[in-house]
Structures are given as structure tokens and as C-alpha cells.
Amino acid sequence: MSDSVDDSGQRARYWPIPVLRAVPAAIVALVITFSSNHAAGYGLLLFGGFAVVDGLVLLLAGATRLPADDRSRRTTLVQAVITLLAAVAGFALNGLGLPAFISVIVAWAVLTGALELSQGLRARRRSPFARDWTTIGGLTLLLAVAFLVTPPDYSQQLGGVERVSGVLDASIVLVGLLGAYLAITAVFHVIAGLSHKWGTAVPAAAPDGAPHA
Numbered sequence: 001m002s003d004s005v006d007d008s009g010q011r012a013r014y015w016p017i018p019v020l021r022a023v024p025a026a027i028v029a030l031v032i033t034f035s036s037n038h039a040a041g042y043g044l045l046l047f048g049g050f051a052v053v054d055g056l057v058l059l060l061a062g063a064t065r066l067p068a069d070d071r072s073r074r075t076t077l078v079q080a081v082i083t084l085l086a087a088v089a090g091f092a093l094n095g096l097g098l099p100a101f102i103s104v105i106v107a108w109a110v111l112t113g114a115l116e117l118s119q120g121l122r123a124r125r126r127s128p129f130a131r132d133w134t135t136i137g138g139l140t141l142l143l144a145v146a147f148l149v150t151p152p153d154y155s156q157q158l159g160g161v162e163r164v165s166g167v168l169d170a171s172i173v174l175v176g177l178l179g180a181y182l183a184i185t186a187v188f189h190v191i192a193g194l195s196h197k198w199g200t201a202v203p204a205a206a207p208d209g210a211p212h213a
Contacts, residue, residue, distance in 0.1 A: 010066075010067065010127075010128060010129075013066055014061075014066050014067065014129060014196060015193045015194070015196035015197040016193065017057060017060075017061045017066060017193070018132060018189040018190070018192045018193035018196075019189065019190060019193035019194070020057045020060075021054055021057050021058075021185075021189045022185075022186040022187075022189035022190045022193070023053070023186075024049065024050045024052075024053035024054055025050060025054070025182040025183070025185050025186035025189065026182070026183070026186035027050075028046045028047070028049060028050040028179070028182050029179045029180075029182040029183035029186060031046060032046060032175060032176065032178065032179030032182070033179055033183075038171055038172040038175040038176065039171055039175075040097050040098040040100070040101035040102075040171045040174070040175070041094040041095055041096075041097065041101070042094075042175070043101050043171070043174065043175035043178060044090040044091075044093060044094040044100065044101050044104060045090065045091065045094050046175075046178075047086075047087075047090045047104070047105065047178060048086075048087045048088075048089075048090030048091040048094070049087075050087075050182065051083050051084065051086050051087035051090060051108070052084065052087040054083050055079075055080045055081075055082075055083035055084035055086075055087060056080075056084070058076050058077070058079050058080035058083060059077065059080040059081075059084070061073075061076050061080075062074075062076040062077035062080060063077075067123075067127060067129060069123070069126075069127070071122070072119055072122075072123055072127065072129075075115055075116075075118075075119045076119075078115060079112050079115050079116060082108065082111050082112055082115075083108065083112060086104055086107070086108035086112075089104045090104050098152055098170060098171055098174075099152070101171070101174065101175075102147055102152065102174065105143070105144070105147055105174075105178065106144050106147050106148060109140045109141065109143045109144035109147070110141065110144045112137075112140055113137050113138070113139075113140030113141035113143070113144060114137070114141065115137070116133045116134075116136050116137030116140065117133070117134055117137025117138055117140075117141060118137070119133045119137070120132070120133030120134030120135070120137055121134060128196065129196075132188075132192045135188060136185060136188065136189075139181065139184060139185055139188075140181075140185075142181075143177065143178070143181045146177050147174060147177065150170055150173055150174055150177070151170060152170050153170065156168040156169075
């Protein structure tokens, strides 16, 4: 019974964190969706804005002992620092075009995605948030893969059956991928946060041999 009470207490304190992380992701995803500017430099500026807020939320979580265990909290703080550094890089390098955009996003996604995924895998039998971390970490690593497999020199002339004039290039594709990633993670964060608030999240599996409530 004590484990169940402890999980409920953790959820009651932690649920605002994923909801707060959803806010900048949703805002930037909407800006990308409704903006006609998909230049790499603009994408870096938008990413920088998202990363500042996301990094500060992670920093708040770690500084206020959320999550409760020391190892997960240290991982959260490392994620926060990397994300804030990526924000600085995004603002500083926005004038350097597509190579800078790809480099910043891939570096951030690989580092933070691997950290969050490993955090979730380590905690899968002892934390109610393990599934959240595993899912977001996996999605972030997929973003890095998508950026790496998209040819930087990709260019496709529009027209014909599309009845749209212009050129679809790597910058448009990659900024769009960033927007799609942020939209998906925003929805997931909101669902996860409200599930913890309302107590509908799937509880962490009890360790082998541990008594069940």
C-alpha cells in the first residue's frame, strides 16, 4: 500500500511538468504550421524559443526534486543544461543556414533523446513516469534519424498534379519535421500530465517479490 500512496504523491506533484513542457512545443508547432517561412534560420530561432522554455521547465523539475529518485533527477538536470545550451546555439547560429540547423537539432535530439530514453528504461519497474520518458526519448531519437536521412541537397520542383508552384527543398522538409515532432510530443505531454493528475496513468510494475496493495 505504501508504494501506491507514494506513486500517487509523486503524480500529484509531477503532473504539471509534462503539461508545462507541452506549452512551448504546441506554440512552436502552430507557428510552423501556419507560417509560410520555412527557412533554416527561422527554424533555428523557433527551436531556440522552444528549447529555452523546455530547458527551464526541466531545470525546475530537477531543482524541486521532481522526479523523486536521485538518479532520474540528475538525468533531468543534465537534459535541462543540454537543452538550454542548444537554445543558445540556435539563437547564435541562426544566420548560418541549413548546416547549422541540422547540426543543432541532431546534436540536441541525440543527446537528450538518449538520456530520456535510458532514464525511462532504467525506471520502468519503479517509477510511474517511466513510460512517459521512454516514449518522448524514443520520439526525440526518431527526430534525429529523420534529420540525418533527409538529404541536405534535396530539392523538388512543385507543379503538375500538385497545381502548386515553387520548390520543396530540405529546409522546408526539415522545419516541417520539427513542427510535426513538436506537435506529437505536445499532445503526448498533455495526455500524460492529465493522466497523472487524474490518476489514470498505468502504474509502474512492482519489483519481483514485492508485495502488492
